[in-house]
Amino acid sequence: MNMYFTEVFDPADLNSSGTRSFNVVLDKQTIASDITPVFGNATEIRMTNLTASSGSNLYLTATSSSTLPPSIFGMELFVIGTTPLTNGSNTKDESGLASLQNRFPVLQEWSGDPCLPAAYPWDWVNCTTDATPRVIALLLKGYGLSGKLPDFSSLDAIQSIDMSNNNITGPIPNFLNSSTNLTYLNLANNNFTGLIPLWLYQKNNLKFNISGNQYLCNSTSCMPEYSPTTVGDAMGQWLAGVIGGVLSTLIAAAILYGVRQWKLSSKRNRPSGTDAGQPNEEEESATPQTLVQNGTNNNKLEDKMSKIITDKGVDRAVQTEIDHEFDVQPSTTTTT
Structure with missing residues (x-):
């Protein structure tokens, strides 16, 4: 006293x-x-x-x-009460909360024991009422948190985490998977990136909300941390490549079909001789000038086909096949 x-x-x-x-x-x-x-x-x-x-x-x-x-x-006047004295909050919990405070300065406004006195814990934590209290909930909805989450896995008694409506970036950390007591996780309306962890779906007792994170994906082809502009550009380039490849294939197929039809038509319209192995009259009357002219026409047709192939970007293997279908040798001009 x-x-x-x-x-x-x-x-x-x-x-x-x-x-x-x-x-x-x-x-x-x-x-x-x-x-x-x-x-x-x-x-x-x-x-x-x-x-x-x-x-x-x-x-x-x-x-x-x-x-x-x-x-x-x-x-x-001081009296000894009936409530047992406590040693303070668990040191592992204090370490985990310190990691959050070091990463997010807005949380540094709170100091002292996070759980004691029991009637006045920190605003953004819930604790047990044990002699050595444990942190069981993080209530950080709309606290203006910005940046990647630090490792606070030492909060191993945590049961509920609400970090929605902030600006948290980076991937959803896998250390949350080690929180065996975690039953509620709300990360909605942030800017998390990357692949959605499979363990979120594998924890049968976990209720989670990750909506409102436009950069998250559930495919192995997910590419993290793309802005909407970059994603749009990449998708446009991919579509352009696919469409270009399909058009090139169709053009090549059309050219091959046309060449074969032209060759078959030429064979059907060619007159045959009266005896096997004998040239017909048209062939007998052919002069060197006519042969040179025919060769020149074939060369012109081949040049046109080659130009189409070059302009459309058809594969070299297709061009070789077309040349084989023509089976036309370049003409040789003879000087008399």
């Missing part, structure tokens, strides 16, 4: 006989005697090892020499 006294009157204003002096009596037992407060100063009397009850009486009694009554300005 602490008691505080002071003298309110200046001794110069008091008569020579004016004095203040008293004793402190607890249940007829004097526990402090001849207390004389000093003007302008505080006098503290500390008393320990006292035994009292709800029926005890405390008195201030003037001494025989005092001309002024006793006065007191303050008292503190």
Whole structure:
């Protein structure tokens, strides 16, 4: 028990006989005697090892020499309660919370024990009421968190995490999978990227919400941390490549078909001789000039086909096949 006294009157204003002096009596037992407060100063009397009850009486009694009554300005009374004393929050939980505070400065406004006093924990945590309390929930919805999540796996008693409506980036951390007590995870409306972890679907007792994260994907072809513009450009280039390849194949097929039809038509329209192995009249009457002209026409047709192939970007193997179908040798000009 602490008691505080002071003298309110200046001794110069008091008569020579004016004095203040008293004793402190607890249940007829004097526990402090001849207390004389000093003007302008505080006098503290500390008393320990006292035994009292709800029926005890405390008195201030003037001494025989005092001309002024006793006065007191303050008292503190300490009692041992029935609630067991605690050693504070679990050190592993304190380490995990410190990781979050180091990464997100907005959380550094909170200090001291995160779970104690039990009636006044930090605003964004829930704790058990054990002698050594454990953090079981993180309540960080809309706290303005920005950046990647640090490793807070030391919070191994965590059951519920709500970090929705922030600007958290990076992949969903796999260390959350090691939280065996985790039953609720809300990461909605953030900017997480990358592949959605399979363990989210494999935990039967876990309820989770990852909606509103436009850069997450559930395919092995997922490419993390793309902006919408980059994703659109990449998709456009891919579609252009596919369409271009299909068109090139169709053009090549059409050219091959046309060449074969032209060759078959030429064979059907060619007149045959009267005897096997004998040239027909048209062939007998062919002059060197006619042969050169026919060769030139074939070369022109081949050149046109080659130009089409070059312009359309048809594969070299297809061009070789077309040349084989023509089976036309370049003409040779003979000077007579």
